[in-house]
Amino acid sequence: MPVVLSLQAAHKRYGHQMLLDDASCALTDDQKVGLIGRNGAGKSTLCRILLGEEDLDAGEVVRSKKLRLGYLRQHDPFLPGETGIEFLQRDSEQPDWRCGQVAWQFALGDDMLNRPVKELSGGWQTRVKLAALLLHDPNLLVLDEPTNFLDLRTQILLEHFLRDFKAGVLVVSHDRSFLKRTCTHTLELSRGSLTMFPGDVDAYMANLDDRREHDKRLNAATLAKRKQLEQFIASNRANANTASQARSKAKQLERLELVEVAGDEAKVHFSFPAVEPRKGPAVRTEGLAIGYEDRVVADDIHIEIEHGSRVGVVGDNGQGKTTFLRTICESLPPKDGTLKWGFGCQLGVYAQHVYTTLNAEESVLDYLDHQAAKGTTHQQLKDVAGSFLFSGDLAEKKIKVLSGGERARLVLAGLLLEQHNVLVLDEPGNHLDVETVEALARALKKYQGTVIFTSHDRHFMHEVATAVIEVGGGRVTSYPSSYDDYVYRITKEIDAGLRATPGGGGSKTDGADAAKRDGKADREAQKRLKAVERKIAKLDDEKKLLTAEMATTYDPAELTERQTKLAEIAAEVETLEAEWVELSEATGAW
Known part of the structure; x- marks a missing residue:
């Protein structure tokens, strides 16, 4: 696994903030690395440095001569009126058949490739850019927040792409679920x-917690020993018989x-105001129509949301999730039908782009x-500001100098x-770091009010949505099952689409011979399924054995x-689990 890009003794400062302080790392052409860190730690700056920007x-x-660096462009690289296939041919200088072959990996059929790219939604445009990226045959990809604003289908396709990609990857993402599914290594900037x-990121966070607890216990023992020595010295240094012992x-x-203490940084503390639990419908719609003038x-739409429930609103981009939330918040009037909130419902709203509309000249306080x-008292304001990492002088900072995450x-x-007593949240996790998203999820699970929200973060959805x-x-309909079932349904639809042969068709086969081959294949699949389960x-x-041993291992080399070894096992289990799913579907076990 040759190193293709490395950072050596790096220093980078912005004003009073030191982003890189003698920092070093090495990226190989076969590791898939998730880059994590707090908002403002310098992750995007690090990416720009690695890209030479x-x-x-x-x-x-240090860049290897063999480095072929690729990155997912956030800007718009398309020409006016240019179709998807025209862009791919122009960008890669590859023939149309090769462009179409690669595009198929992202479910880009002829209907999408022959349309002007700028007419496509943001998610489909991202798929076109990913196909262009692959056509350049890079051996190291740098992806900065690739899942922001991507719908579930596009995220799953991106995961397939990264898992199958036979080269190195550096991914910056706040989406813990996405990092776990795509990255085998974790790089923290702190x-x-x-x-x-x-x-992966879960193993890293668990190890970080274990090491932190170990370091705290070690410090507690050191402090106790220090106190014991100080007492002995104070009692014996004046005594001629024990003075030498006191000096020792x-x-x-x-x-x-x-x-x-490793990773012991300030954390955001969410604590939503206490509300009185209520029963019955919080909001009900009958024959509701949503949309715009044209x-x-x-x-x-006939839905009913109960008090105390936490409702995740799902669907592909451009289908109307934000329109639905704006309508139930009454910031967008219904086209038809009725919308009725229960008595005493008080709405708090977090809009997707609200942080961009703040008064730049105001301070945090x-x-x-x-x-x-x-x-609310001034001290209460300062307490809340401090719990969100705006303590001391930071509380006086102007909004214009805050980052998107801040x-x-x-x-x-x-x-x-x-x-x-009702929160309506449109993509609350965007631009927040992993730890802050986790803190928000924990707070919402404790909240006694009603929560209606959208999020592209699957881990957040899984944790919060009831x-x-x-x-x-x-x-707009109530989904009859859980969020995990919804993800499973979408994944199966995508897998079926990717397995299908473009254009369909196929040769005729004798029925008896086909049945015999199918029966043999089924028996072999059943046999393999059992072997995979045992493995x-x-x-x-x-x-479990390794995890238990790590809890009592303090030698750095060991x-x-x-x-x-644990990372190797985790990677092998992930591969086997993917095979198990395919075999289960093939044999009808699911």
């Missing part, structure tokens, strides 16, 4: 340092050092003061200062060896 203050970026971990103890005291997006309920945090902080509403095909069970036992 920004310079270091000191240090070096306090100017880069740390590579040979495992003083030397021991000098050698005692506390270790820095068109109807969906009609004949100014904004929170305007949002706060009547009677502005999103500020808007969420404002919601906590208002009195609501009910699902699906928007698509001109309809997964054996690997799960090995994982710990690294076990972490590497």
Whole structure:
């Protein structure tokens, strides 16, 4: 696994903030690495440095002669009126048959490729850009927040692409579920340092928690020992008979050092205002039609949302999720039908792009003061600001200098200062880091009010949603099962589409011979299915044993060896599980 791109002794500062402080890392042509870090830590800056779009203050970026670097462009690379196939041919200089062959991996059929690209939704345009990326045959991809604003179908296709991609990948994402499904290694940027971990993001977070607890216990033991030595020295240094012992103890005291607790950074603390639990419908619609002056997006909507439920609104991009949320918030009038909220419902709203409309000249405290309920004290404002990492001088910062993630945090902080028993949240996790999204999910699960929300973050949806509403095909309906079932249905639809041969058709085959071959294939699949199940069970036992050993292992070399083995097992289990799903479908076990 040759190193194709590395960072050596890198330093980068913005004002008073040190983003890179003697940081180093190496990227190979076969590792899939998820880059994580707090908002403002410098992840996007690091990507720009690796791409050659920004310079270091000191240090070096070393690029192998064999490096073929590819990155997912966020800007619009299409010419006016250019179709998908025309763009792919122009960008890659490949023939149309090759472009079509690669495009098929992203479910881009002739109907999409022959349409002007700018007429396609953002998700379909991303698929075209991904096909163009692959046509250049890169051996290292850099993807900065690739899942932002992508619908579920496009995310799943992107996952398929990254899992099957036979080269290196560096992915920056706040979506923990996406990182777990696509990356085998985790690179954390924290306090100017880069740390590579040979495992996925879940394994990294679990290991970080274990190491933090170990370091805290070690520090507690050190402090206790320090206190014991100090007491001995104070009691014995004046005594001629024990003075030499006191001096020896003083030397021991000098050698005692506390270790820095790994990853122990300030965290956001969400605590939504307490509300009285209520029963019955929070909102009901009858024959509702939603849309705009020139068109109807969906009609004949009959839904009922119960008090205390947490409803995830799902559907492909462009189908009307945001239109539906705007209508039930009454910021967009219904086209037809009725919408009725229950008595005493007080709505708090987080809109998808609200953080871009804030008054740039206001400070953090100014904004929170305007949002706060009547009677909120200045100290309460400062307490909420501090819990969202705007403490001290940071609370006086102007909104114009805040990053996108900081502005999103500020808007969420404002919601906590208002009195609501219903929250309507449109993509609340966008631009938030992994830890903040986790904190938001935990707070919403404890919230006694009603939550109606959309999110492209599957881990967040899985954690929060207790009910699902699906928007698509001109309809808005309550989905009859869980969010996980919805994801499974969409995944099966995509897999079936990708397995289908473009253009259909096929040769005629004798029925008897075909039946015989099918029966033999089915028996072989059943046999393989059992073997895969036994292998997964054996690997799960090995994982449990290794995890238990790591909890009592403090030697760095041994710990690294076990972490590497654990990452290898996790990767093998993921491959086997994917095979198990395919075999289960083929044999009818599902």
